[in-house]
Amino acid sequence: MEKFVIRGGNKLKGKVRISGAKNGVLAMMPATILCPGVFTLRNVPNLRDVWTMSRLLNDMGIYSELNGDELFIDSRNIHSFEAPYEHVKKMRASFYVLGPLVGRFGKAKVSLPGGCAWGPRPVDLHLKGLEKLGAEISIEGGYVIAKANKLIGTRIHLDVPSVGATGNIMMAAVLAKGTTIISNAAIEPEITALAKFLIKMGAKIHGVGTNILEIEGVDSLNQTNEVVIPDRIEAGTMLIAGAITEGTVTIEGCNPYHITSVISKMEEAGCNFEIRDDKVTVQIDGPPKPVDITTAVYPGFPTDMQSQWVAFMLKANGVSKITETIYPDRFKHIPELQRLGAQIEMSDNTAIVYGGKKLSGATVMGSDLRGSAALVLGALIAEGTTEVLRIYHIDRGYESIDRKLRALGADIERVPTDEF
Numbered sequence: 001m002e003k004f005v006i007r008g009g010n011k012l013k014g015k016v017r018i019s020g021a022k023n024g025v026l027a028m029m030p031a032t033i034l035c036p037g038v039f040t041l042r043n044v045p046n047l048r049d050v051w052t053m054s055r056l057l058n059d060m061g062i063y064s065e066l067n068g069d070e071l072f073i074d075s076r077n078i079h080s081f082e083a084p085y086e087h088v089k090k091m092r093a094s095f096y097v098l099g100p101l102v103g104r105f106g107k108a109k110v111s112l113p114g115g116c117a118w119g120p121r122p123v124d125l126h127l128k129g130l131e132k133l134g135a136e137i138s139i140e141g142g143y144v145i146a147k148a149n150k151l152i153g154t155r156i157h158l159d160v161p162s163v164g165a166t167g168n169i170m171m172a173a174v175l176a177k178g179t180t181i182i183s184n185a186a187i188e189p190e191i192t193a194l195a196k197f198l199i200k201m202g203a204k205i206h207g208v209g210t211n212i213l214e215i216e217g218v219d220s221l222n223q224t225n226e227v228v229i230p231d232r233i234e235a236g237t238m239l240i241a242g243a244i245t246e247g248t249v250t251i252e253g254c255n256p257y258h259i260t261s262v263i264s265k266m267e268e269a270g271c272n273f274e275i276r277d278d279k280v281t282v283q284i285d286g287p288p289k290p291v292d293i294t295t296a297v298y299p300g301f302p303t304d305m306q307s308q309w310v311a312f313m314l315k316a317n318g319v320s321k322i323t324e325t326i327y328p329d330r331f332k333h334i335p336e337l338q339r340l341g342a343q344i345e346m347s348d349n350t351a352i353v354y355g356g357k358k359l360s361g362a363t364v365m366g367s368d369l370r371g372s373a374a375l376v377l378g379a380l381i382a383e384g385t386t387e388v389l390r391i392y393h394i395d396r397g398y399e400s401i402d403r404k405l406r407a408l409g410a411d412i413e414r415v416p417t418d419e420f
């Protein structure tokens with residue numbers, strides 16, 4: 001096991017390169033199931049979740065190899081249609097193999113993901129959508145068993161614009177007979193990027209980037225190469241790291257349009273921005289003003305930035321309210337931030353943050369990816385030394401966050417530990 005040892009108080013300064021989007025590549029890798037071929041994905045982040053997806057695909061007969069930021073994938077020899085619990089329990093995105101397996105082979109056995117550290121995360125919309133396309137679905141021994149002869153295009157309205165359900169259903173529908181319409185589809189940039197990748201593979205998808213996707217089924221797809229979009233959550237996290245320390249940080253290689261909700265809230269808090277092409281510089285004079293946020297689907301304020309915003313507001317002189325509407329229980333970071341001296345009260349799905357109080361270093365424990373990022377941000381402004389345990393959570397979704405923060409001037413070390 002490893003932990004971070006962070007001595008707070010340094011202002012961050014400099015430039016940092018944003019990696020490819022975790023949630024982008026995790027949707028694209030399973031899409032290669034749809035067609036026997038060789039693919040190269042570029043701008044791929046070197047993350048635990050990418051390794052987990054590689055291992056899962058490998059067990060199915062899909063060979064992959066990551067060289068630098070290039071991921072080579074050979075999907076010509078698929079021999080298994082199963083995603084076992086050992087992979088899915090580690091990473092819910094494993095569930096993305098279901099749609100492409102049913103779409104291409106008409107059979108799949110995929111473990112149900114179960115709950116997660118911050119509450120229930122159902123997959124009913126994925127299953128209902130596949131059933132509407134004609135798949136026969138049953139649940140046996142914790143597994144979803146899906147069977148179909150040929151999927152038939154249909155109309156599918158999602159009760160909520162689920163990212164995963166949109167991706168899974170879209171991947172199943174590209175090889176269906178006839179036209180599928182997904183309404184109230186997710187419009188997160190990673191879904192748009194997945195649709196563009198599928199189109200490059202020969203799929204016919206109209207309405208990309210809107211919440212109504214029209215998918216005309218085709219008989220087969222072709223191999224192709226693609227560049228992964230930048231990670232908007234890493235981008236937002238690094239901007240907050242700059243602002244929370246009252247430093248000046250430039251993120252490079254990002255898509256500023258994907259983070260407008262975060263930038264606009266940071267502006268309300270008093271941050272100054274310079275935006276040019278794929279670079280965004282943040283700077284702030286003094287501590288931020290308290291600003292309330294409510295998480296929402298894209299282009300609203302992302303739930304994946306909620307915990308980092310809680311940390312940011314610890315620095316503000318005043319009271320702010322952070323309301324979580326996507327995952328109402330996603331607040332595992334609060335008791336750990338309280339160990340640093342944070343004053344936060346919970347009222348249902350709202351965290352009320354009394355900012356401006358002095359934080360002091362302590363040992364804290366991460367229990368999910370973004371919550372762990374909030375602990376690192378809190379540690380950057382705490383007096384003294386903070387140890388963040390269980391950093392394997394953070395390594396799931398941030399490529400070398402310690403190296404990147406250190407290059408900006410943070411005092412952060414990764415050290416081996418026996419503590420769990």
Ligand code: UD1
Pocket residue numbers: 023026092093120121122123124125126127160161162163164165186190303304325326327
């Ligand atoms: C994806 C992201 C995750 C992000 C989330 C919301 C990936 C790999 N993960 O997760 O980082 O936090 O989007 O932006 O891309 N829901 C249902 N039934 C379903 C599916 C979802 O009710 O079948 C609900 C969920 O409980 C939640 C909401 O829909 O309230 C959004 O979830 P969803 O968009 O599906 O999230 P994920 O795809 O799991």
